[in-house]
Amino acid sequence: MNNTLTRAQVEQLVRASLSRQAGASVSSAPSPLVVNSSARHCHLSPAAVETLFGKGHTLTPMKSLYMDGQYAAKETVTLIGPRSRVISNLRILGPCRDLNQVELAYTDSISLGFDIPVRNSGDIAGTPGCMLMGPAGFLEMEEGVIRAAPHVHMHPKDAEYYGVENKSYMKLRVGGELGVTFDRIFVRVDPAFKLEVHIDTDEANACGLGKGVQCELIK
Amino acid sequence: MNNTLTRAQVEQLVRASLSRQAGASVSSAPSPLVVNSSARHCHLSPAAVETLFGKGHTLTPMKSLYMDGQYAAKETVTLIGPRSRVISNLRILGPCRDLNQVELAYTDSISLGFDIPVRNSGDIAGTPGCMLMGPAGFLEMEEGVIRAAPHVHMHPKDAEYYGVENKSYMKLRVGGELGVTFDRIFVRVDPAFKLEVHIDTDEANACGLGKGVQCELIK
Numbered sequence: 001m002n003n004t005l006t007r008a009q010v011e012q013l014v015r016a017s018l019s020r021q022a023g024a025s026v027s028s029a030p031s032p033l034v035v036n037s038s039a040r041h042c043h044l045s046p047a048a049v050e051t052l053f054g055k056g057h058t059l060t061p062m063k064s065l066y067m068d069g070q071y072a073a074k075e076t077v078t079l080i081g082p083r084s085r086v087i088s089n090l091r092i093l094g095p096c097r098d099l100n101q102v103e104l105a106y107t108d109s110i111s112l113g114f115d116i117p118v119r120n121s122g123d124i125a126g127t128p129g130c131m132l133m134g135p136a137g138f139l140e141m142e143e144g145v146i147r148a149a150p151h152v153h154m155h156p157k158d159a160e161y162y163g164v165e166n167k168s169y170m171k172l173r174v175g176g177e178l179g180v181t182f183d184r185i186f187v188r189v190d191p192a193f194k195l196e197v198h199i200d201t202d203e204a205n206a207c208g209l210g211k212g213v214q215c216e217l218i219k
Numbered sequence: 220m221n222n223t224l225t226r227a228q229v230e231q232l233v234r235a236s237l238s239r240q241a242g243a244s245v246s247s248a249p250s251p252l253v254v255n256s257s258a259r260h261c262h263l264s265p266a267a268v269e270t271l272f273g274k275g276h277t278l279t280p281m282k283s284l285y286m287d288g289q290y291a292a293k294e295t296v297t298l299i300g301p302r303s304r305v306i307s308n309l310r311i312l313g314p315c316r317d318l319n320q321v322e323l324a325y326t327d328s329i330s331l332g333f334d335i336p337v338r339n340s341g342d343i344a345g346t347p348g349c350m351l352m353g354p355a356g357f358l359e360m361e362e363g364v365i366r367a368a369p370h371v372h373m374h375p376k377d378a379e380y381y382g383v384e385n386k387s388y389m390k391l392r393v394g395g396e397l398g399v400t401f402d403r404i405f406v407r408v409d410p411a412f413k414l415e416v417h418i419d420t421d422e423a424n425a426c427g428l429g430k431g432v433q434c435e436l437i438k
Contacts, residue, residue, distance in 0.1 A: 106424040107326055118396050118427070150397070177337050178369070179402035180425075183392070205325040206399075206425035208337070 030157045031195035034066055035172065035215045037204030038148065041091045042077065042102045042132070049096060052077055052134025059094040066196050067153065069095065077139075080131040081112035090132075102130060102145045105202040109147065119146040120186055150203060151186040152217065153193040163219055165189070172197055176213030180206055185217070249376045250414035253285055254391065254434045256423030257367065260310045261296065261321045261351070268315060271296055271353025278313040285415050286372065288314065296358075299350040300331035309351075321349060321364045324421040328366065338365040339405055369422060370405040371436065372412040382438055384408070391416055395432030399425055404436070 050057055053075060061071040073092040079102065080086055087108060101124055109116040117127055124144045132139040152170060154162070164170055166189035172182040185197060197217065204210065269276055272294060280290040292311040298321065299305055306327060320343055328335040336346055343363045351358040371389060373381070383389055385408035391401040404416060416436070423429065 106427070107421070110424075173402070177403070180422075181400040181402055183398035183400055184396070202326075202421055202424040203399075205329075205421040208325070 030161050031155065033195060033197070033215055033217055035174075035197040035199065035209060036066060037201050037209055038103065038198050039091070039201055040087065040102075040104045040108050041072075041093050042079075042100070043097045044092055044100050045098055046096045048100050048132075048139050049075075049092075051137050051139045052132060054136035057136070059092060059096065061094060065093070067194055068192070071095075075134075078133040079112075080133060081114055082128070082130070083113040085112045087112065099124065100132075100139070100141050100144050102132075102141070103148045103200070104145060105200045106147055107202050109145075116145050116147050118149050120149050120151065121146075148198070148200060149186050150182050150184070150197070150199045151188055152195070152197045153188050153190070154195045155193050156189055156191060158195045159187070159189045162217060171218040172199075173216040173218055174207040174209060174213055175215070176208050176211065178206070178208045178213075180208075182207075249380050250374065252414060252416070252434055252436055254393075254416040254418065254428060255285060256420050256428055257322065257417050258310070258420055259306065259321075259323045259327050260291075260312050261298075261319070262312055262316045263319050264317055265315045267319050267351075267358050268294075268311075270356050270358045271351060273355035276355070278311060278315065280313060284312070286413055287411070290314075294353075297352040298331075299352060300333060301347070301349070302332040304331045306331065318343065319351075319358070319360050319363050321351075321360070322367045322419070323364060324419045325366055326421050328364075335364050335366050337368050339368050339370065340365075367417070367419060368405050369401050369403070369416070369418045370407055371414070371416045372407050372409070373414045374412050375408055375410060377414045378406070378408045381436060390437040391418075392435045392437055393426040393428060393432055394434070395427050395430065397425070397427045397432075399427075401426075 049059060060074040062074040063072045065071055071094050073094045075092050076089045077092065078086060078088050079090045104116060114128060119127060124146060127143045128145045129141040129143045130145050132141065159165065162170065164187050166187060168187045170185045170187055172185050174180050182199065268278060278292040278294055281293040282291045284290055290313050292313045294311050295308045296311065297305060297307050298309045323335060333347060338346060343365060346362045347364045348360040348362045349364050351360065378384065381389065383406050385406060387406045389404045389406055391404045393399050
């Protein structure tokens with residue numbers, strides 16, 4: 001066992017600590033830190049919406065999400081899993097995309113009786129499929145059921161502030177009486193993004209999010 | 220903003236890092252680290268068992284738990300929440316205790332429709348109650364429904380090894396593709412205990428426990 005630290009390691013520790021202090025106390029952060037939990041939902045293509053809701057049907061925005069232009073649609077579907085177990089009222093998020101993707105929490109996949117992999121959104125090759133049922137028809141998805149990896153959307157100015165790059169990883173420290181740090185928050189940088197961390201309902205329940213707990217994003 | 224670290228802070232960082240290295244690499248740890256997730260369950264008094272299962276009834280051990288003498292009983296009860304929603308087949312853990320306590324995950328409490336506090340086992344004053352139903356009768360619990368705080372049981376020799384005291388807090392770092400650190404693991408030291416971390420099903424699902432991920436206990 002090596003019981004000593006190199007000078008480089010000590011410097012790294014000090015830098016990391018200073019960076020944490022900075023994250024917590026500097027008021028010049030370009031954006032407020034918003035952490036939201038995503039309940040299970042799906043993204044659909046325009047063709048899939050027509051299959052499920054009828055020819056010519058388009059999504060009806062019901063509630064705007066924090067990210068500009070994104071919304072929860074009025075429309076929901078029924079998900080039928082591989083063992084004929086069902087999740088009703090699966091919310092569709094709009095606008096439509098060019099692929100069909102269902103995002104579940106691990107608890108959901110247990111209740112459906114199958115295993116789902118942790119994936120970044122859009123990376124669905126080789127993932128399990130499912131059947132979706134709408135008022136006008138069924139859609140058989142060959143693949144696309146995932147547990148979304150925890151991630152943070154940010155504008156390039158946020159990325160500059162935190163000193164991170166697109167597709168790198170950060171940590172999210174959640175305070176409160178439970179106290180959970182998510183060590184692998186995938187970073188997605190785009191000029192269209194507002195600073196927002198997305199975790200799923202399992203992760204939110206595990207850390208007690210939403211009860212006034214403090215959150216801190218750490219490089 | 221204070222952009223410097225004191226010598227004491229630097230020393231603390233170095234000590235903490237060395238301690239982490241030691242935890243990961245030294246083979247002289249007195250006990251293997253076992254991390255288990257506790258599904259929802261209850262602990263009952265002998266009188267409660269009689270109320271629910273009939274006069275003179277005692278629990279029948281079905282499966283031994285990791286902690287010596289503890290077991291999952293053959294008997295289960297039905298939990299009826301404050302809004303008449305129900306959880307069936309709630310497992311009883313034995314042996315009997317001198318209080319009645321129901322431990323649920325936060326997901327369970329959401330499905331039942333009420334809020335439950337995070338508490339250490341036994342600390343049930345002022346917590347919500349519920350109704351339990353068994354084959355021989357009902358038991359009205361005035362209080363005792365909790366979400367158990369994540370905790371670690373350990374023998375005094377483990378406490379000495381990790382340099383922690385009874386009722387202090389440690390961290391549990393869970394590796395793998397998700398990567399979650401539980402920052403407040405409550406320490407319970409007793410000569411009767413084997414080294415075992417208990418997290419609940421929400422926490423286990425959030426960190427992907429049980430898929431061969433590495434766990435590390437850190438002071």
